[in-house]
Amino acid sequence: MSLLSIGRSGLLAAQVGLSTTGNNITNANVPGYSRQGVVQTDTPSQNTGAGFVGTGTEVSTVRRYYDNFLANQLRGAETNQASLEGFYKQISQIDNLLADPTAGLSPVMQDFFNGVQNATASPASAAARQSMLSTSESLAARFQGMSARLNEISEGVNSQIVSSVGEINSFARQIAELNNTIAGLSSGGDLPNDLLDHRDQLITDLNKLVKTNVVQGDNNMLTVQMGTGQPLVVGNTAFTLGTAQAANDPSKMSVGYVAPNGKFTPLPDKVVTGGQLGGLIEFRNTALDGAQNQLGQVAASLATSFNAQHQLGQDQNGALGGTFFNPIQAYVNPNTNNAPQSTAEVKGTVVDAGKLTASDYSVDFDGTNFNVKRLSDGQVTQINPFPQTEPQVIDGVAYSITGTPAQNDNFLVRPTYAAAKDLTVAVNDPTKIALAAPVTTGAPIANTGTAKISAGTVDQNYLAPGNALSAPVTLTFDKAAGTLTGFPAGQDVTVTANGNSTTYPAGTAVPFTDGAAISFGGVSFNITGTPGDTDTFTIGPNTSGVGDSRNGALLAGLQSKNVMNNGTATFQGAYAQVVNVVGNKAREAQIGMNAADAAVVQATKAHQSVSGVNLDEEAANLLRYQQAYQAAGKVMQIASTLFDTLLSLGR
Numbered sequence: 001m002s003l004l005s006i007g008r009s010g011l012l013a014a015q016v017g018l019s020t021t022g023n024n025i026t027n028a029n030v031p032g033y034s035r036q037g038v039v040q041t042d043t044p045s046q047n048t049g050a051g052f053v054g055t056g057t058e059v060s061t062v063r064r065y066y067d068n069f070l071a072n073q074l075r076g077a078e079t080n081q082a083s084l085e086g087f088y089k090q091i092s093q094i095d096n097l098l099a100d101p102t103a104g105l106s107p108v109m110q111d112f113f114n115g116v117q118n119a120t121a122s123p124a125s126a127a128a129r130q131s132m133l134s135t136s137e138s139l140a141a142r143f144q145g146m147s148a149r150l151n152e153i154s155e156g157v158n159s160q161i162v163s164s165v166g167e168i169n170s171f172a173r174q175i176a177e178l179n180n181t182i183a184g185l186s187s188g189g190d191l192p193n194d195l196l197d198h199r200d201q202l203i204t205d206l207n208k209l210v211k212t213n214v215v216q217g218d219n220n221m222l223t224v225q226m227g228t229g230q231p232l233v234v235g236n237t238a239f240t241l242g243t244a245q246a247a248n249d250p251s252k253m254s255v256g257y258v259a260p261n262g263k264f265t266p267l268p269d270k271v272v273t274g275g276q277l278g279g280l281i282e283f284r285n286t287a288l289d290g291a292q293n294q295l296g297q298v299a300a301s302l303a304t305s306f307n308a309q310h311q312l313g314q315d316q317n318g319a320l321g322g323t324f325f326n327p328i329q330a331y332v333n334p335n336t337n338n339a340p341q342s343t344a345e346v347k348g349t350v351v352d353a354g355k356l357t358a359s360d361y362s363v364d365f366d367g368t369n370f371n372v373k374r375l376s377d378g379q380v381t382q383i384n385p386f387p388q389t390e391p392q393v394i395d396g397v398a399y400s401i402t403g404t405p406a407q408n409d410n411f412l413v414r415p416t417y418a419a420a421k422d423l424t425v426a427v428n429d430p431t432k433i434a435l436a437a438p439v440t441t442g443a444p445i446a447n448t449g450t451a452k453i454s455a456g457t458v459d460q461n462y463l464a465p466g467n468a469l470s471a472p473v474t475l476t477f478d479k480a481a482g483t484l485t486g487f488p489a490g491q492d493v494t495v496t497a498n499g500n501s502t503t504y505p506a507g508t509a510v511p512f513t514d515g516a517a518i519s520f521g522g523v524s525f526n527i528t529g530t531p532g533d534t535d536t537f538t539i540g541p542n543t544s545g546v547g548d549s550r551n552g553a554l555l556a557g558l559q560s561k562n563v564m565n566n567g568t569a570t571f572q573g574a575y576a577q578v579v580n581v582v583g584n585k586a587r588e589a590q591i592g593m594n595a596a597d598a599a600v601v602q603a604t605k606a607h608q609s610v611s612g613v614n615l616d617e618e619a620a621n622l623l624r625y626q627q628a629y630q631a632a633g634k635v636m637q638i639a640s641t642l643f644d645t646l647l648s649l650g651r
Contacts, residue, residue, distance in 0.1 A: 003642070007635030009056030013040050014629035016059045021621045028613040032201025035065045035613045036193055064193040067610045071200065072214070074603040075207045079274040081596035082208040086279030088589040090157065091287045095586040097149055098291065098579045105142060105298070105575050112139040113559040120435060120552030129430035136324070140423045143299045147420035150292050157284050158253040164209050164277040165241045165255060171206040172224070172238040175199060179221040180236035186220045196220075206232075211274025227278070228271045247336045248362075248412040252284065287585050289417075293358040294578040296416030297564070299423045300328040301353035302571050304396075305563045306555065308353075312458050313434025313551030314542055320468070321434025321551070326426045330397055330415040339406035346411045348397045350419070353563050355396035360414045363399070367407040372399065435552035436545030438462070439469060439523055441538065448532030449477070454525050455550060456539055462522025467491070469523070472540025479533035483509035484518075486536075493520045 017038045027033040041060045045052035098104055115135030122128040178199040185192045203224060206212055215223040217235060224233040231239055242258035244266065245251075255277070256266035269281050303325035313321040330348030338344075346363050350356060359376035370383040372394050381394050383401060391398035397415045427433060439456040461467060475486045487493050493504045497516035504510050510518070515528045523539060531537075542548060564574045 003639035004636055006054070006056040007632050007639055009043065009058060010632030010635065011629060013038070013057050013059050014625050014632055016062070017625035018622065018629060020062055021618050021625060024613045025615065025618050025622070028615055028618075032197050032204060033613070034193070034197050034200075034611040037063045037065060039063050061190060062193065064191065064196060065611050066196075066200075067607070070603070070607045070610060074600070074607045075204060075212065075214075077596065077599040077603040078204065079207045079211045079278075081593065081600050082275045083211075083273075083279035083282070084589055084593040084596050086276045087283045087287075088586065088593050090153065090280070090283045091582065091586045091589055093153055094150070094287060094291050095582050097146060098295075098582055104579070105146065105295075106572055108135075108139050108142040109572060109575070111135050113556060116552065116556045116559075119433065120549040120556050123435045123549040123552060124547050126430055129433050129435075132433060133425065133427065133430055136425050136427075140325070140425055143295070143420040143423045146295060147292070147418075150288065150295070151421070154251060154284070154288060154292075157280050157288065160280055161253045161255065161277065162243045164275075164280070165243050168206060168209050168226075168232070168277070169238070169240055171202050171209070172232045172240075175202050175206070175222070175224060175233045176236050176238035178202070179217075179233065183219040183221050183236070191220065207275060209275045210272060210277045227267075227273045230267065230271060248410060249333055255281075287582065289360075290358065291578065291582055292420075293360070293414065293416045294574075294581075296419030296421075297356055297358045298420075298571055298575050298578070300350045300416050300419035301356055301564045301574070303328050303419075303423055304350050304356070305353040305558055308460070309551065309555050309558065310434050311463060312438070312460070313555070314436040314438040314545050314548075315434045316431040316436075316546055318543070318545070319432075320438055320463070322432065323426045324433075326422070326424045328415075328419045328422060330413050331418040332414075333412045335410035335412070338409045342406035342409050343403035344401065344405035344409050344411075345403050346413065347400045347402075348413050348415055349391070349400075350396060350415055351393060351398045352396035354565075354567050355393075356415065356564070357395050358416055359395075360412065360417070361394075361397075363401075363411040363413055365405040365407060365409040370401055370405070372413075435555075436542055436548035437550040438542055438545075439539060440542045440545070440548075441525055441540075443535070443537050447535040449530050449535045451477075451527050451529035451531035451535060451537075453527050453537045453539075456523055456525040457550075459519075459522050459524065464522065467521035469521075469539070469541045472538045475537045475539070477512060477531040477533065477535045477537075478509070479531075481509060482512055484512050484527075484537075485509050487520055491521045493518065 017040075020036050020038050024035055038059055039061045040057055042057050043055045045054050101107070112135045115132040119125070119128040119132040178195055182192055182195050182199065185195070199222070203212060203214060203222070206224070210226045212232070213225040213229065215225070217223050221235050222233070223231070223235070226232050232241075233239070240258045241255060242264050243253045243255055244264050246254040247266070254266040254269070255272050256264050258264055269285055272278055272281055304327075307323045307325055307327070310321040310324040315321055328350040330350065332346050332348060334344075334346075344365065357374070357376070359374050362373045362375055364371050364373065370386055372381045372383065373379070374381075374395065383392055383399060386401065388401060391400040393399075395415075397413070399413075437456065438458055439462075441453045441456045443451070443453050473486060473488055475484045477484055487506070487510065490506050492506050493510050495502050495504070495510060495513060495516050495518055497513045512527070512531065514530070515526060517524055517526055519525075525539060527537060559572070560570060562568055562570055562573075564571065569577065
């Protein structure tokens with residue numbers, strides 16, 4: 001080959017080098033751009049008889065500097081970062097809401113019980129009673145306001161889930177289109193580096209929305225999977241995701257596939273992991289649901305226990321107390337996949353504050369029986385009998401199931417989910433606040449002994465038909481027999497002494513024991529001391545209880561009583577636990593997010609060490625290729641001079 005051709009090949013190679021280096025420099029700040037380099041080889045030598053002489057050079061390819069392992073490592077760090085960031089942004093809102101020292105629940109709950117105590121101190125005061133009603137309305141309003149804020153956060157999460165799914169679909173379509181284009185352009189062996197960078201950047205952006213797994217396919221196409229292996233892109237085909245209200249809970253958006261005919265197939269939440277979408281779903285299913293349920297548990301327990309005690313009191317009109325707060329009904333949602341012919345209905349009413357949990361429940365009909373499954377731990381309780389003769393109480397909730405079910409019917413029951421929203425005050429008349437006890441006791445001053453009778457109390461049995469006292473009961477002590485007589489006919493009497501209880505049939509004399517608790521028909525009292533022969537003691541309805549506040553004291557005492565969680569926590573203690581749990585989760589997310597940020601920085605540096613553009617290096621390359629270009633040009637100049645010399649010899 002002539003010297004001119006050799007110089008020309010060097011000139012062209014240097015020109016490609018200059019163009020590639022210049023392209024690196026101008027794209028140094030473009031996201032996703034991978035450094036390119038010229039791969040230059042020599043052309044086959046020519047045998048001249050005196051040896052092989054070189055014939056020049058050629059550019060075999062323009063190489064893209066890219067390490068798949070480092071890229072996958074960076075994607076893993078970024079999807080974890082996006083997930084934790086999305087989780088933290090949401091949970092910090094709940095943390096700020098619950099822990100606010102002025103807008104939180106603790107101050108208004110303290111004000112409510114202060115109002116109860118003030119009314120108890122002045123039971124005849126209309127102003128004190130009205131103040132108690134006002135503080136109770138404020139308490140209910142605070143519960144409702146906090147629940148509304150949590151619902152706003154929930155709606156925001158649903159909106160972001162819909163938006164994220166739309167972005168995922170857009171990225172998937174673009175990746176599929178690039179797969180097709182790249183496959184067509186790379187059939188000759190050379191790769192379209194810029195398109196590869198563009199596709200990888202789309203995968204990076206997609207990975208921040210949901211965790212992706214990339215598998216190399218045929219003809220330089222990629223298969224992209226999300227979460228735990230669900231396909232998003234296979235070759236030049238993109239799968240379409242969609243959102244719809246969850247079948248068992250319309251308050252939640254579920255993610256699933258949308259078929260070409262429009263049919264929606266939901267995916268389990270557990271398979272959608274990583275990225276912004278995975279963080280949102282994890283936040284919703286753990287922190288948000290937990291906060292809503294636990295806040296509702298406090299509201300439902302407060303309402304139920306306060307009502308139970310209020311009903312055992314007597315108002316200023318002499319009537320037994322009614323419900324102070326309206327009863328809390330469980331949130332029940334029938335699954336949209338239930339058989340059309342099914343007429344089954346499930347209702348749940350919170351009746352026991354101590355047994356109530358913050359868990360959700362799944363009620364399923366297997367064709368013969370209804371089974372109630374506690375979702376927090378999987379414990380199953382069967383509704384027995386079915387059809388029911390009366391409601392069955394499970395974990396503090398009375399389940400009432402009516403209608404004709406079909407096999408595989410499913411109902412989601414959330415006993416405390418809507419309790420904070422539904423907490424309302426039932427009493428609007430101050431005179432109907434039951435601060436007094438419905439019974440009163442006494443002993444005539446004519447008694448000859450030293451025995452005294454305690455102020456009577458009542459329990460839930462007093463509310464049973466026929467048990468409420470309509471007239472005084474007079475008990476007489478027989479010294480010779482050591483017994484008490486005069487108890488109401490038809491009611492058994494229970495005597496409890498030193499922890500041991502003995503029940504005596506109705507109509508029989510009851511042995512007297514100093515200090516023992518005596519109860520009948522829901523009424524309890526103690527007689528202490530030594531009664532004289534024929535001494536009498538009376539237990540009757542409280543006919544002048546305007547100034548009585550014995551039940552009010554019991555209502556106020558609920559503040560410090562371990563009512564919740566099987567008698568292990570007070571209302572404020574349980575709320576403090578909710579605040580603590582949310583705060584810990586927020587702190588864990590923040591620490592995890594900081595660690596994820598550091599991991600992304602480290603992974604980015606490792607990735608950029610291979611794919612990133614070093615401007616100093618490119619500047620040196622620019623000078624090197626410039627010199628090569630000039631030298632190749634000099635070779636061509638000399639070749640031209642030599643050729644002209646040869647031509648001049650022939651003249």
